[in-house]
Amino acid sequence: MKTVILIGALGKMGQAALTGLGRHKVITAGRSGDVDHLVDITDEQSIEALYQKVGHFDSVVNTVGFCEYANFTEMTEAQWMTTVMSKMMGQINLVRIGQKYIADAGSFTLISGILNVKPIPYAIADATTSGAIDTFVKCVALEMPRSTRINVVNPTVLEEAWDVYGEMMPGFEPVPGKRVGKAFERSVDGFLTGEVIFVDA
Ligand SMILES: NC(=O)c1ccc[n+]([C@@H]2O[C@H](COP(=O)([O-])OP(=O)(O)OC[C@H]3O[C@@H](n4cnc5c(N)ncnc54)[C@H](OP(=O)(O)O)[C@@H]3O)[C@@H](O)[C@H]2O)c1
Numbered sequence: 001m002k003t004v005i006l007i008g009a010l011g012k013m014g015q016a017a018l019t020g021l022g023r024h025k026v027i028t029a030g031r032s033g034d035v036d037h038l039v040d041i042t043d044e045q046s047i048e049a050l051y052q053k054v055g056h057f058d059s060v061v062n063t064v065g066f067c068e069y070a071n072f073t074e075m076t077e078a079q080w081m082t083t084v085m086s087k088m089m090g091q092i093n094l095v096r097i098g099q100k101y102i103a104d105a106g107s108f109t110l111i112s113g114i115l116n117v118k119p120i121p122y123a124i125a126d127a128t129t130s131g132a133i134d135t136f137v138k139c140v141a142l143e144m145p146r147s148t149r150i151n152v153v154n155p156t157v158l159e160e161a162w163d164v165y166g167e168m169m170p171g172f173e174p175v176p177g178k179r180v181g182k183a184f185e186r187s188v189d190g191f192l193t194g195e196v197i198f199v200d201a
Contacts (some may be wrong), residue, residue, distance in 0.1 A: 001025055003057045004188060005050070007094070008064035009035055012161045012177070013111055017063050017153075019181030021188065027054055030064070041090035044097065051101040059188050060102065061109045062094050065133075067126035069168075075125060083125035088132045095140065099148060107149040109187040110137060114156040114200060120169055130154065134196045141194030149193035153183045156200045173201030 002024045008014040009028035018026065028035040029050055039050040041064050051057075065087030068079035091110045098108065112130035115123045137152040144150055157165050159174040166174070183197045 002059050002188065003027065003054075004059040004061055005029055005037075005054055005057050007039060007041065007060065007062045008111075011063055012158055013063035013155075013180070016155075016158055016160070016177030016180040017061050017109075017184040019178045020183070020185030021061070021181075024059075024188070027057065041094060042085050044093055047093055047097045051098055056103060057101070057106070058103045059107045059109070060094060060098050061184055061188065062091055063111050065091060065111055065113075065129065067123075067129065069122040069126065071122060072124045080125055083129055087126065087129035088136075091133055092136060095150065099145060102146075102148055105147040105149075107151070107188055107193075109184055110150070110152040112152050112154040112196070114154060114172075114198070116154075117198075118156075118172070122168060137196065138194050144193070149187075149191070151187040151192055151195045151197055153180065153187065154196050154198045155180045155183065175199055175201050 004021055004024045005027045007029045010030050010033045029037040029039045031040050037050050040046040067083045095108050110133055112133045115127040116131035119127050137150050141150050157174045159176045162174045180199050183199045
């Protein structure tokens with residue numbers, strides 16, 4: 001049994017990830033609500049405080065990455081920066097700061113999303129930052145200290161989120177959260193590192 005910090009635990013992707021972590025002691029974290037620890041992934045001090053409060057942990061699973069949605073021609077720099085500071089830098093900072101605290105041979109699992117390989121309108125910031133995270137994981141895996149592994153789950157839309165995103169995504173087939181949970185399980189319990197684990201229908 002590993003100690004896993006699950007960030008974004010109350011969100012739809014967090015609940016999907018949770019289905020794959022049944023064998024472990026899961027410490028939940030998020031920005032609000034009934035979680036073990038509050039954290040804001042856009043705030044370095046908040047991330048540092050989370051790791052210090054938890055103490056020993058073997059794995060970090062992050063499912064947070066807030067994105068703004070708009071046409072490229074209308075998207076403001078502020079909307080770009082909001083997305084970059086959450087989905088890209090927020091996740092990079094979770095790893096940059098967390099690598100000092102994580103147990104030997106631990107693992108990080110990040111979140112991206114299928115829109116960087118299957119683009120749709122309005123999702124340019126999500127697609128761009130998802131692509132950045134996929135690249136970050138593939139490359140930083142080569143530099144991780146103390147046998148730390150790192151992977152990213154790149155899923156298509158969840159069945160549980162189809163009511164929100166379905167209209168934006170004609171021709172896509174949603175997948176059940178439980179299937180995406182298996183991808184998180186492979187990352188945490190397997191031996192993969194530097195992998196983009198795609199879950200598509
Ligand atoms: N849903 C899908 O089908 C799907 C598919 C592929 C990829 N993804 C990706 O998965 C990620 C999560 O999506 P989701 O559908 O799970 O969203 P969600 O249901 O809206 O959940 C997001 C969770 O993250 C928390 N959060 C937001 N900003 C935070 C911050 N700065 N620090 C800490 N926690 C924060 C939210 O807390 P509050 O309640 O306080 O806002 C909420 O609990 C996104 O990057 C999305 O692109 C989603």
